[in-house]
Structures are given as structure tokens and as C-alpha cells.
Amino acid sequence: MYNTEVRGPLILGNKSLGRITTDITAPLYERPKFWWMVGLGISSIMMLLGFWAIYVTIATGIGTWGVNNTVGWGWAIINFVWWIGIGHAGTAFSIFLLILRQEWRSSINRAAEAMTVVAVGCAAIFPALHMGRIWDAFFILPYPNTRGPLWVNYNSPLFWDFIAISAYLLISASFWYLGMIPDFATIRDNTTSKVKKAVYGFFAMGWRGSVGEWKRYEGLSYILGGIAAVLVVSVHSIVSTDFAVSVEPGWHTTIFPPYFVVGAIFSGFAMVMTLMILLRRIYKLEDFVTDAHLDKVAKILVFVSLIMGSAYLTEIFVAWYSGNEYEIFTFFHNRITGEFTIQFWAMFIFNAIVPQLMWFRKIRSNLLVVFIISILINIGMWFERFNIVVTSLSKDYLPSAWASYSPTFVEVAVYLGTLGIFIFGVLLFFKYIPMIAISEVKAVNKFQVKKGKSEK
């Protein structure tokens, strides 16, 4: 399986194991590049903006947002779902592809997992922040008490969200961190800086690379992977039940759990594609994240885009076929046409049509186009969540309650803040943590070295 010619070598350049280490850990030893500082600066400003917006929201009230008594959820929930969706990248890459024994994942999974952790962290801000009384947020914890005892409402998808996202954050972070232990150990052993030795040494937890430790490492990966694989499907299914369990037209539909999960994987992979194209260009990691890798991801994107397209068409067909006047109105007069037609078509075109261009090898191999398409996919996915959240709420059953929604500066600032956190986190990751899984790549590389001399 590892020796077939069909898939081609996973690591290019005939690299020796030592060379792999040097190449991947190079950014850790360099002085921070100028663009990295600029990026850090801009993202810090965005974060500060976000913190200000968060302060205003908590101190003055949700009234500083644009939501109202008809459209009770707006940008906050759209962004929540969007970030969670993006966060599925790591889990899907690491875990699905791990379980499916797709070795080629090994050069991308670390960055994807890091992205997941930051993205889920960004996402978790929103359900907390959108609460009217965030200082009582602990009410959602089912802790033993003397008031009855008073438990939470186990029927509520928001409670499921809380459990699911907490679990997801925990498992993702654990998986990501534990996977990095061998790499931290590598750095610890190779670095000359006392500070780095101490810090990475601490995080390496005394890893010695013994066979026993490796066995446990592999076992742990599969266990955590197994749990996380379930979570990939369950977390976004649960997030989808926020909508599916309600009575709102356009929300009350059984397609949502698979629709959301697939959409999440879609946007996650697209974000990974975006980051990987940037990463390999900037850090000259084309040998590790090869064109073949990107090609595979692009094909996956095409496939998932087809699923998304058929999901959209299914929704629309069933809305019509049901004869339910509220569903028909929501889809045909409030999405496809109507006040929100731009948002609908942005979603449809960016998600279901544009990625289909990558059927063509010429396009698939033009990385600039692929880069743009991956960004458009994420924009399209944002509009998909907008479609779902806002259009159904804005015009539902009683026309007397119909109302519009537009975000305020505070809401947009919170979103920009989370973008800032994401970029900040990813930049820090680039600088301080090996962005490719050294140990895993080495494991794959070993079988790729052709007979002949290899560089030491």
C-alpha cells in the first residue's frame, strides 16, 4: 500500500529523517519575519476591537446588537455555526483520514488540528456572549444543588450544544496536544536555546521515544480518534438541532443533521486548503504539502460541494413537494427570491457551483484559483448560515411579526475580533509549534525513500 506508484511519493525531495526535522522546525528558530509581525499586529488590533465589542455587549446589553424580538439570533449564531464548521477541519483530517488509514493526511493534520482548536475557541465565545445574562451562564451546568434539586432542561438543544462543544473542545485540544508530544521532544532534544529547551521540555512531558511509549501513543491516537470521529458527526448534528428541533419554517427539517455535518467538513476542508496554500508558499514546505496533497483536498471539495448542491436542491424540492405554504414561502419567496435573494444566491453559487470548476485539472492545479475558490467556499458557507438563521426568523408564520435584521457595528466587531483571535492563534502556531507533524511525516517518509542514496 505504501509502495504503489499510483499515489506517488508523499514527501518529495528524498529527505532524510534529519532533514525533515530541520525543514519543519526551521520557523521556530528564525527571527520573526516582517509579514508575521504585521499579521500579528493587525490581528491584535482586531482582537482589541473584539474585546471592546465584547465589553460593550456585556456591560450595556444585547441591545447594542441588531437582533430584535422577531429575529432573536443574528450574526452571533451565524458566526458560531461558521466557526464550529471550520473547526471540523482538524477533526475530519486527523481522525476520519486516520481511521480510513489515509497516510497522506500526515503533513496537513497538525495545522488542521491547530486550526480546529482555535476555531472552536472562537466559536465558543458566541453562545456565551449572546446570552442576556452571561453572568448566570453557569445555570446551564447540571450541578447538584439544594433548590429542588433544580436541573437543566435536557430536552433543549442548547444544553446539548453546551455538552457537545465542551466535549469537542476538550477532545480536539487533547488530541492536538498529545499528538505533539513527540515533536516537542524532538525540539527539546535538538535545540540549543536554554529557554526553548525548558519550555518545550515541559510540554514534552519527558517523552523518550521508547517503543512502549510509541505503542501507547498509537493506541491513544486511535482511542481519541474514535471518540472524536463520533464527535465530528455528533457535534454539528447537535448544532443543527438548534434549528431542526424548532417549529420555524425552513428550520424544522430532518435534513439538517447530515446537511450541517457535511457543510462543516466542507468549510473545514476549504479553510485547511486556504491555510495550506499560504503555509507551504511562505515556509517553503512544498515538499511536505505537495501538489498531490492539494489535489486530493480539491477533489474532496468537489465531492462535498456536490453533496451540498444536492442537499440544497433536496431542501427546495421537499419544500415544494410538501405543499406546506410556510415552507414554500420561505424557500421560494424569502430565499430564492425576495429580500434575501442575494444571500441565497451567494450561498448557492459559491458552495455548489463554483467548486465544480475544480473538475478540470487545469483549474485544480492552478493554486491561485484554488485559493480563491477555497475562500469563496467559506464565504458561501457563511451565507448559508445567514440564510438558515435570518430568513426563517425574519418572516415566519404571522406576517404581523415580520421584521428585518441588520447587524450593528458591535456585532461585526465581535466577529472581526474572532477573526483576529484566529489569525493571532494561527500565527503563534506557525512561529512556536511545528506546523507539520514531524513524527507522523517521518513514519510515512520512511517508506517513500527509493533505493539509493538519501541525504543525511
Add this chain to the structure above:
Amino acid sequence: MEKHWRSLDEYKNGPDLSEDQSGESAHKNAVLDLLDSKVVDAAGSRRDFLKLFGFSVATAAVVSSCEKPVQKAIPYVIKPEEVTPGKASYYATTFFDGTEYGSILVKVRDGRPIKIEGNQQSPVSRGGTSARIQASVLNLYDEARYKAPAVDGQEVSWEELDALVMERLDEGGRTVMVTPTIISPSTREVIRQFLLKYPEAQWIRYDEVSASGIREAHRSVFGEPVIPGYHFDRAAYILSFDADFLGTWIAPVEFARDYAFTRSVDPGQPVMSKHVQVEQGMSMTGSNADQRIPVTPREMQLMMGNIYNQVAAATGNPSVSSLPSVTPVEGIVQDLLANRGTSLVVCGSNDPDLQKLVAGINYMLGNYGTTLDLDRTIQLKQGDDREVAALFDALERGEVDNLLMANVNPAYSSREAGDAIKKAGFTLYMGASINETGNLCGVVCPDHHYLEAWGDAEPVAGSYSLQQPCIHPLFNSRAYQDSLIKWAGRDRTYEDLVKYIWTSQIAPPAEREDENWWTRTLQAGYFESGPSGTRSPSFQPPEVRIDPVESAWTLTLYPPVGLNDGRHGNNPWLHELPDPVSKVCWDNYLSVSPADAEENGWQDEMVVLLNNTELPLVIQPGQAKGTISLALGYGRTVAGKVGEGVGVNAFPYVTWRNGQRVYTNERVSLELTSGTYPIARTQTHHSMEGRPIVREASLEAYREDPNAGNHFHLEAEAHHQTLYPEAKFDGYHWGLAIDLNRCTGCNNCVVSCIAENNVATVGKEEVKNRRIMHWMRIDRYYSDDPENPRVFHQPVMCQHCDNAPCENVCPVSATMHSNEGLNQVAYVRCIGTKYCINNCPYRVRRFNWFKYVNNEEFNFNQNSDLSRLVLNPDVTVRERGVVEKCSLCVQRIQEKKMEAKLENRELVDGEIQPACVQSCPSGALVFGNLNDPDSKVSRMKQNERNYYLLEQLHTLPSVGYLTKIRNTALNMEPEDHSGHNEHGS
């Protein structure tokens, strides 16, 4: 345990077994005995001393250990007998602000009025109130009141003021006293006494919005300047020419009750009145009409002339001179003639010529004596425009030396008066709320708010009611009647005078010696003496000439349902109350017809120049082409922080015709400007989109099939299935039923709910952001043709669904179902995720977006101790970040259940009434126990007309609606009146 002796006797003789030795009373006795010095002396033991010492120290310790001394709750030292803290007292009094009358009960808690209810027993009000009456309790706690007597802006004492005034009046000179309509016999007596002292003084009554045209017409036609009693309950056919009799015309509370009586359709007796409205703008009354004819005022006058002539021809009476109307009136005339004695024609115009026509039509049809009443005449609107005009002329010429005004505001409501008032030598104002007129006057005498004052009223000849204070005067005010008595040189207080008048003149002779009569009558609040005699009118046919002027645009001015004539201009509840038809609040605007808008390329919120005033446009379906309407009551400049600068003053557009003020103006021009002006509306979509939201049927269809228009309900009922066991309610299961035939859309329930439940005011900006906090709303839909649509009003509040979508999704169980069928919100538990708001298909849940109390951004009625006195202590004031909604006034339910329990009896059907139910003048809302098959609400749910909103969602609401039945074929052409003469007698 050590044995204690209570006294030496006991020590010697053993315990006294006759008393209960154990339990609380014994313990109390033991403690009390300690304090009895005799015991202490007698016992003289150290133990007793220590007990006493310990007791007092412990008390001191407990008291001083309280961290915060209580500052604002001061318990009675000597508790009055009838006051129990926590329990409300109800006082019967009268609401009369010079314009509108209501006999009311005031709920007083801890010495302050917090809620107004209608007085069920009053034969005039019959338990109904209006939105303005409900809101008036807030004006009591208004900072914008005159707080102390002042002369030229300097505060003085009452003695100084009285000395100054009497000196001035004694100097002589032309003295004029201006008051609003006075319906109080006692006040009339006070004024009579005042005029005795100053015989040259003149008393002018000034109505902000005049109806003296009606009196003038009756004087001309019948010889008596009266406003007849209108009995809508006796009318099978109601024809109204621009009279908003359910909204603000003369006595809307009384009329609404009577009108609703004729509109309700009983299954056994499917008979209802027919209501035809001919008008310019879409009034609330017009929105309820079976047939509505939108025409210009000119066309309306021609129609009236023609109808008069056709009726006259049919009844052998002389005709008047009138040009023909374009709109055919034969159908109307046919219906009128078929309803002689059972029809009622009313007109809202103040043009005496038109009122003469109306009086004539009614007379010729034999309606005087049945639907119109010259015995029990309406005593409101006594102002005489001719006198008023003469006064303004005199003022303008500087001929008035002493101008005394009480509770009127001509500086605001009459274009001619503002500058003219300044020309008077000595100006004095007596009134409660600050206003433009008071600020022009040299001397200001603060008057009591009506809730602080004694008084009486005779709204209809022979019907009396009393007014008593419900709170000690909050400021240094004095009843203006007391001022007049003082200046008349008399000694008595007005309170005594009222009692004297009642016990010596109004009381029936048999009761005049009965000391308890006064107390009983004061408690009941009303008294009926019957009219003084029957008058048979002698009819003098009117000689009028209907030849109205043509013009490109005609402006119609109207008092809106919220602010009326503007005298309550500082009331945030009224400002935030959306207009029942346009759903606009916090502004007035020009209503234009869709046809005119399309021709001119106008859209909502564009600004036009009306003569020299800029106003925003609102396209109003049903507005007659060529007409524009503008609400009065806005544009106050001296009213208080809430009302000043809101809207535009429309009173300068009032014109004069035939000696009377008329509220249509042909001399207007419209010019579009480039500006726009944002309008706050509580509802922005007006079509039902074909959904079965308000279900209707014609009377004919209903007669053939009681399920007419309601087949969807039968379908939905057949489809109810559930996986879950049905909710069971042992005991009570509360439900609400709403008869859409009775609901007129007056919005009284909305204000009543606000007052009862401490609902916050949010202001124009937040209303525009769709964050109004009203727990109830009256949805208004249009259907059919935008030029003359059918209009629907539907009160919507929390439906208390037995299968509530909101309850499922709250993560912390803050909203749940009670075992009596109520959907509840525990405010302390809510963390504000707003999932429940999203999942409520009725959208009745409200979120506290900001801190609305003690917040300078919301500077209405929630920021000061004074204005917060109106809060109902039984209802939590909600914090920022929680969700709230209608609770079916659970505090009232619990209160009555407790009462019944303490009295050891069952609850009676109709005993518990949520605020909305209690104050509805039409009786459209019914509340009760669904588990009781005989309760009124259960019977309404058995009615074939009953349906539930969005019942196909299987939410199982506890609120049911009865379909709207209209007395017309649904596809009727304006000319087709055949077969629509249904009337019962």
C-alpha cells in the same frame, strides 16, 4: 429543662391550668409578662432581669445588625383599619379630563393608585375604559406638573396668591374665565358662586376639539342646543359620516359597549347590525365597518345632501339644496328606510350644516326616541365655538383685563389664541400638567390631578358619578374649585360643597335624611336619577345649501386614539401606543391614499411640505383619493420631557366654517421635499398572505353554516396526533377566548396590560428596531383592494400553549408550564439565550435588550422615584437580559384564588379577570376555567366560530378566537345593497 414560673402566685400555687401552657400564645405571654414591671418588681430575681435585658439587647442587636436600614418602606405606626399592606383597596371615582368621561375604580396599594379599572356597576361606562383612561394613572406621577403656586415665575404661598388675585379681581375690568366642558354639578355651583361675586365676569367653555356644531344644529332644528344621547345598542343599521365613535368621538367607551352588543353573533340568534362608514381617512371605527366608503369631504357632503333629499322625498319632507353626489346612495337610503326607528346616523364633522342634515335624517326616520335620545342627552362637549371666537377676538383687541383659565390649552390648540393671550392684562392658569397656556400666564395655581381630587360628574343627563381622592396630593396643589371658592369670598371647602350638593340636591328626597346614603353612593361611585322629563321635539326642517368647494387636496384632522387632543402629551404609554390602524407610534404623519402615492411617486417616510410644515408620509390603504389626514395632539412644546418635540402640531390647520371650528381644510398644498424621516411602526407587514390568521365569514354564509370560514379548524382538529400523553390539568385550566366581532381594535387592553405588569417604555428608536415591550399587540391586517380594504384587528398575546414550543428549548428550564395551564417564565432563571423567542411561532415573547430602569437612555417613566410609584408591587420589574411575556396576570389569578380560599368558597366564573379582560369596553375578551364546562370561556370554545391561531402546528393554545362575521357579502359592490337589510329588534 428548667421550670419557669410566670409569677409568684404560680410559684406558690402551681401553674394555672386554665390557660394554654404551651404554644405560641403562652410563649408570647411569657415574653410580655417579662415586660410587665409588676412582674419584674415582684419577681426581682436576677434571672428575670437577665431575661428582660437579654430580650431588649437581642432586639437591639437584631435591628442594628440589618445591613441596610430600610429607607423607602415606612410601616404604619398606627395602622388604619381598612388598609392591609399587600392588599389593594379599590376606590370608585370619576375620570373626566375635560374631553372624555369614565366611571372608574382605582386600585390603591400602600396609599397610592397603581391601576385603573372600569366601574362595572356604572350604567354609563359598564366596566369599560379607554386607552387614555388606563394611561392616566401615570400622569399622576409626572414630574411635568405644576408643583407650587407661582407668580411671574416666583414661588409664592397660597395666601399671597389669593390676596393678589382677589385684589386684582376687585379692581374690576373685564374678567373672563375659561374652563373646559364642565359636567360637574358641584363645579357649576362653584362657578355660579364666583359669578355672583363678579357679575360682570364671563364664563366660556373651551373644548380642545369642538363638537359645538352638533349643539348648534340641534338648536336650529329642535330649538335646544343639545347633544343627543346616542344608543348604538338599539340600532340595526349604523351610518357614520366620518364619526370615529369607537375611537375618540364624544363618548367612545359608552358607544363601544353598545356597539359591541349589536355586533356579537350568538349561535342561536345570528343577527347583527350593519355598520356603514363614509369617511376620508381610515379611522379605527371605519376599520370595523361592514361597508366602508372612502370619499373626499366634499363628496361626503354631497352624499349627505342626497341622502337627506331621498329620505325626505320618501317621508314627505322638504328637501335641501344639494348638488348630486358621484357615489350612488340609493342602497343606503333603501336600508335606512327599511330601518326606521332602528337606524342611527352620526357625523363627526363640526360643521353645523352637516349636523343639521344628520339631525334631519334621523328625525325623518323616526330615530329620535329610540336610537337618539333628547332626554338623556350627552353633557360632554359643551363648548360654544361662537363664544370662543368672540373671546379670541376680544383678546386680540386687548379688551380682556383678567383672564382666568383652568385646565384648557388654547395656546396649543387654537392658532388664534397663543399671541392673543399675552395681550390680557392679568393671566392666571389653574391646572395640573404643565402646558403652553400655563407657561404664558403670570399666575400659576397648581390644580390637583383627578386622582387627588374631589368632584362629581353628570356625563349624561340624569346619570351622576362621584370623584374622590385616592392619594394625598403629591405637590403643593389645590383644587381649582377651592381657588374659585376662595376668590368668591366663601369659606367652605370644595369637598364639603360636593357632599352638600349631593346630599341636598342630587339625592332623592327620600334619602336626604339618610346619613349613609352619601357613604354608600361614594362607595358605588355612581348614581342614577333618571331624566327630568320627556321632550317631544318639534322639528324645524333645516335650510342648508350643500355646495362644497372643490380643491385638489383636502386635509382632515382627527384626534388619534392614543393622544386624543394632546392634553396627556407627556404620557409615554400613550406615545408608544401604536395607532390602531397605521401602527405608527411616537409621531404623527400625513396619511395618503395608495393611488395618490403611486401617481406622485411617493413612498413611506418621504417628507412633504404641507403649506409650510414638513411632515412624513405614510401610505394608508383605504384613504380616500385626494385627501390627506393628520392627527391632532402632537407637536407639544411645553409638556414635559416625554412629549415635547414629538410630532407636529396640527391644530393651526383647524379652520372656521359657519361660525364653528371645522377639522377639514381645503386650503392646503403639498410639495415633495428631498428629505426622508424615519417612522417607528410596530407592524410593517399588513397582509395575511392568504394564511388563516383572522378567519371571517359573511353573516349570510354563517347563517347557512355556522362553520363558515372556519373549515380549517375542523381539518386541524381532525389531524391532531401526538406521541406523548396528553397534558392533564386537575383543578383549574385557565383559558382565554376572544370574540373578534366585539374587538374594535381600540388598544385599551394593551395599555391596561402595561399598567398592570410594569411593562417598560422603550422609545421611538427601539420601537423602530422592533423591540417594543408590549406584552399584547393588536395585529391589523388588510385584505383585498388597497383603495378600500377590509380591515382586521386581532389581539395577540401569549397563547399559553399546552404544547408550547418555547418550553422545550429553554436550556435552563426558565420557561415551563404550570399545572393550571399557564406558560410561565421564571425571570431569575432566564439567562437570555432567546431560543424561546425564536421558537414562538406567535412571536409574543419580549426580551429586555437594555436596562430600562434608571437608565438615562430611556428617560420616560422608569427613572425617578416619583414615576416608579405607579409600579405594581405584585409584578417583578424585569432585569436586563431576561425574557418576559403575558402571564395571563398570574398575580391576579393567585390573588383571587387566595381570597376564595380564605373565604372558604369556590371561585365564581368571571371572578378572575386579567387586566386586558377587565377593562375591555366591548367585552371582547373572556377569561375562565376551561375545566368547567359551564364557564363562559368553555362555552365560547364550543362555539363553531372558535378556532386557534396556527392550530396546525399542534401547539394546543389556551387562547381561542371566534371568527369575524361581517354583515355583508364578501364580494359586495358599493352599490349592491339588496338583501342586506338584516336587522333584529
